[in-house]
Amino acid sequence: MGANLCLALAGSGARVQAFGRSRIISAVCNNVTWMNGLSDDPSAVVRAIEGNNIVFHLIGASTPASSNKDPIADLNACVINTLKMLDICRESGVRRVIFASSGGTIYGVPQSVPIREDHPTEPISAYGVSRLAIEKYLSLYKYLHNLDYIILRIANSYGRYQVPTKKQGVIAAMMINVLNGVPLEFWGTGAAVRDFIHIDDVVEAMIASIFYEGPIRVFNVGSGIGRSINQVATDIERMFPNTIAHRVYREARPGDVPTNVLDIGLIKQEMNWSPEVAWQAGLKDTADWLRDFLEAGGPAH
Amino acid sequence: MGANLCLALAGSGARVQAFGRSRIISAVCNNVTWMNGLSDDPSAVVRAIEGNNIVFHLIGASTPASSNKDPIADLNACVINTLKMLDICRESGVRRVIFASSGGTIYGVPQSVPIREDHPTEPISAYGVSRLAIEKYLSLYKYLHNLDYIILRIANSYGRYQVPTKKQGVIAAMMINVLNGVPLEFWGTGAAVRDFIHIDDVVEAMIASIFYEGPIRVFNVGSGIGRSINQVATDIERMFPNTIAHRVYREARPGDVPTNVLDIGLIKQEMNWSPEVAWQAGLKDTADWLRDFLEAGGPAH
Numbered sequence: 226m227g228a229n230l231c232l233a234l235a236g237s238g239a240r241v242q243a244f245g246r247s248r249i250i251s252a253v254c255n256n257v258t259w260m261n262g263l264s265d266d267p268s269a270v271v272r273a274i275e276g277n278n279i280v281f282h283l284i285g286a287s288t289p290a291s292s293n294k295d296p297i298a299d300l301n302a303c304v305i306n307t308l309k310m311l312d313i314c315r316e317s318g319v320r321r322v323i324f325a326s327s328g329g330t331i332y333g334v335p336q337s338v339p340i341r342e343d344h345p346t347e348p349i350s351a352y353g354v355s356r357l358a359i360e361k362y363l364s365l366y367k368y369l370h371n372l373d374y375i376i377l378r379i380a381n382s383y384g385r386y387q388v389p390t391k392k393q394g395v396i397a398a399m400m401i402n403v404l405n406g407v408p409l410e411f412w413g414t415g416a417a418v419r420d421f422i423h424i425d426d427v428v429e430a431m432i433a434s435i436f437y438e439g440p441i442r443v444f445n446v447g448s449g450i451g452r453s454i455n456q457v458a459t460d461i462e463r464m465f466p467n468t469i470a471h472r473v474y475r476e477a478r479p480g481d482v483p484t485n486v487l488d489i490g491l492i493k494q495e496m497n498w499s500p501e502v503a504w505q506a507g508l509k510d511t512a513d514w515l516r517d518f519l520e521a522g523g524p525a526h
Numbered sequence: 527m528g529a530n531l532c533l534a535l536a537g538s539g540a541r542v543q544a545f546g547r548s549r550i551i552s553a554v555c556n557n558v559t560w561m562n563g564l565s566d567d568p569s570a571v572v573r574a575i576e577g578n579n580i581v582f583h584l585i586g587a588s589t590p591a592s593s594n595k596d597p598i599a600d601l602n603a604c605v606i607n608t609l610k611m612l613d614i615c616r617e618s619g620v621r622r623v624i625f626a627s628s629g630g631t632i633y634g635v636p637q638s639v640p641i642r643e644d645h646p647t648e649p650i651s652a653y654g655v656s657r658l659a660i661e662k663y664l665s666l667y668k669y670l671h672n673l674d675y676i677i678l679r680i681a682n683s684y685g686r687y688q689v690p691t692k693k694q695g696v697i698a699a700m701m702i703n704v705l706n707g708v709p710l711e712f713w714g715t716g717a718a719v720r721d722f723i724h725i726d727d728v729v730e731a732m733i734a735s736i737f738y739e740g741p742i743r744v745f746n747v748g749s750g751i752g753r754s755i756n757q758v759a760t761d762i763e764r765m766f767p768n769t770i771a772h773r774v775y776r777e778a779r780p781g782d783v784p785t786n787v788l789d790i791g792l793i794k795q796e797m798n799w800s801p802e803v804a805w806q807a808g809l810k811d812t813a814d815w816l817r818d819f820l821e822a823g824g825p826a827h
Contacts, residue, residue, distance in 0.1 A: 293670055296663065297609050300601075308598050343646070347662070349669050354662045361648070361655045362597065368650050369594055369780055479670055 226325060226424065227283050230384040231257045233428045243392075244273035245285075247510075249386050264306040267313070274310070274317050279435050281326045282307065284359070288393060289330055289350035289480040296351035303355040304362070309368050322372040323434045324363060327356045328378035328445050328487045329419065330480075338451060339488035342378070342395035342443050350480035360443070367442075373432040380447030382488050384424030384507065385514040395454060396421065396508070399461050403470045413477030415455035419483040420447040423510070433496040441495050446489035448500050460504070464512055471494050527626060527725065528584050529687040530821045532558045534729045546586075550687050568614070575611070575618050576779050580736050582750035583608065583625045585660070589694060590631055590651035590781040597652035604656040612667050622674040624735045625664060628721065629679035629746050629788050631781075635700070639719075639752060640789035642706035643679070643744050656776040661744070668743075676735040678728075679787050681748030685725030685808065686815040696755060697722065697809070699805075700762050704771045714778030716756035719785040721748040724803035734797040742796050748788035749801050761805070765813055 228249045232515075234241045236258040243250050244260045251259040262269035264284075274280060284303055292299040314322055330353030332344050348354045364375040391395035402409050430446045462470055463464070492498050500512075529550045535542045536557040544551050545561045552560040563570035565585075575581060585604055593600040615623055623717035631654030649655045649760050664675040682696070703710050731747045753761075763771055793799050803811075 227643060293666075296666070297606060300605065300609070304601065305598060345644070347665060349666065351663075351666060354659065357662060358655065358659045359659060362652075364648060365594075365597070365650065365652060365655060514638070 226382060226427065228253055229384065229424045230281060230283070230431055231430050233432060237432070242273060242277055244270070245283075249388070253386070257313070264310065264457065265302075267309055270310055271313050271317070274313050274319060276402045277317075278320045279352075280310075280314055280319050280322045282310065282322055283430060284325070284356075287352055289352040290478045292352035292355070293350055293480045294335075296354070299351045299355050300358075302356045307359050308362060311362065311372065315366065315370045315372045317406070321375065321435070322363065322433060323375045323377065324359060325431075326360055326376050326378045327353060328380045328447055329485050330482070331356055331360075332482075332485070334482050335484060338484055338486040339449055340445070340486065341488045342445055349482060351363055352480070364442070374442060375437060376443045377429075377430055377434060377446045378443065378487070379427055380420035380422045380445070380485070382422050382424050382508075384511050387424070387511075389515070389520075395419075396457065396461070396511060397515065399458055400512055401519070403461060403465050403468050404515070404519065406468060408471035408473045409458050411454060411458075411472060411474045412481060414474060415458065415482075416453055417481060418451040418453050418486060419457075420449065420451060420486045421504075421507075422446060422448045422500060423507035425502050425507075427498040429459075429501070429507055430492060430496070430498050433498050437496050439495050442492060444492040444495070445487040445489050446492060447489055448504075449487060449489045450504075451484065451486035460508060461512075464508060510516075527683060529554055530685065530725045530729050531547065531582060531584070531732055534733060543574055545571070546584075550689070551585070554687070563816065564612065566603075568610055570663060571611055572614050572618070575614050575620060578618075581611075581615055581620050581623045581752045582732060583611065583623055583660075585626070585657075588653055590689055591779045592651040593653035593656070594781045597655070599715055600652045600656050601659075605659045605774075607739060608660050609663060612663065612673065616671045616673045622676065622736070623664065624676045624678065624732060625660060626732075627661055627677050627679045628654060629748055630786050631783070632658050632679055633783075633786070635783050636785060636787075639785055639787040640750055641746070641787065642789045643746055643792055650783060653781070665743070666701070673794075675743060676738060677744045677789070678731055678747045679690065679744065680728055681721035681723045681730075681746070681786070682768045683725050683728045685812050688725070688812075689819075690816070696720075696814060697758065697762070698816065699806050700759055701813055702820070704762060704766050704769050705816070705820065707769060707771075709772035709774045710759050712755060712759075712773060712775045715775060715781060716759065716773070716783060717754055717784075719754050719787060720758075720785045721750065721751040722758070722805075722808075723747060723749050723801060724808035726803050726808075727801040730802070731793060731797070732798050734799050738797050740791065740796050745796070746788040746790050746795040747793060748790055749805075750788060750790045751805075752785065752787035761809060762813075765809060 333347035383396040387394040389401040634648035684697040688695040690702040
């Protein structure tokens, strides 16, 4: 997400300062000032934020499954560091913080789909709880300190620069398994439904959030279309007709919701944003990048 | 709240283990095993919880105003310590955790009153955000580890053992000022509306929560009646006809909502609970205790 956002921002002529632990951003993003650092190092975060107008807060590290094994570590890494960052933002005069929240975990098990932003938020993972806490603190800092924000509750994003070895992104993980001729792994029956959104569309929503001047502060970002994991596997296999992938079904993980499809009517109306990348084109783009990535040396790239 | 709960539980024949920093519980509660300790000391919390069936989690310390000055300290003191406690509860085989949440702060500025439990939760204080995070983790621990819980979103409670010097409880604070002949202090215009509930009614709801076997997990606990702070001041002054109290109006504090009245239909229906203490009787009971408290030596008691 960070690499794609940096490329788009720098490509549009913005002055971009990136901060974190990504090896990809420093490798692929020209015209971006890269600072390698940890989010629990306040002096480094001050240097990264100072002088900047907009802060994109793309928090990472844990997954729903890993967060449930150590909720305290997840809370410390995500929420405490975010609060420190928000204090730095308000002291530095940042105009707006744009937070990549989690449309896939923040609602919990949906009462109905597609899920609107006013659906109850009952996460079944510590990952979802900590994202929700960050959302509430953003609203609090606006109220107390007039630090502006936009929250994007992003569905399952996929596309270029999603490194499949990092255990995130079911599409990238499946594609690399098909390419390597190893079985596709499923947590549960594969009937779970997700809302997949191409990273280019996510980046467009992020950029639109810079300029949005309306009153809404929380938006879903997804395709609005639900696809089962089994169907995604079938769609991916059809892209590689010379391969036959076995499917291995493992026990479902606690913290994975059975279904998640986002209602995207609000962001369409407010920001005039719509998903533009068609499913087949998005898969092909992702597969093309992944092949190049593997040919260039794979994860060591 | 702790002292009143301990007295009621011990009076009904329960074996009660109390833990914390309260000097009042150790002074007034016979038949209660008291352990002085800090909630960030895991080995002390283990000793307090081991062998007990029900844990009442009455978290304290910060106020909405103080929490906003240091949200990180509030989050550490409240949420991190609660997560450590929940791990101890599940390892110790606790049957149910009953959490005293905050009906006054968790909803934020209400869209309408009375406020139902399904009203959006948009706190305007870090105090409210940390209570909300605790609620979400309770739900998560039920889902992940089958640790049962009941959340009581309690309105402004008042009554015996609310020590007015601890800056909590507007009724106790006003009464002591009237008795001492010093001006009544208001944050804002005094037009703010609150839902006051006598501590005896709160304790009844807590005890009912031990035995509740229905499916609901989150309940408002209040009177369902809104009273302005100015009206409360007038009602208190009428109890002390020989005194004339000046009123001093200070600037409103961020984090105080303009109005808060809870809808208590759900707990009435599910637990057959209703507030029993009438307003005038509750005020008189509180004033009587406060006079005795002051005559016995006041805050040094």
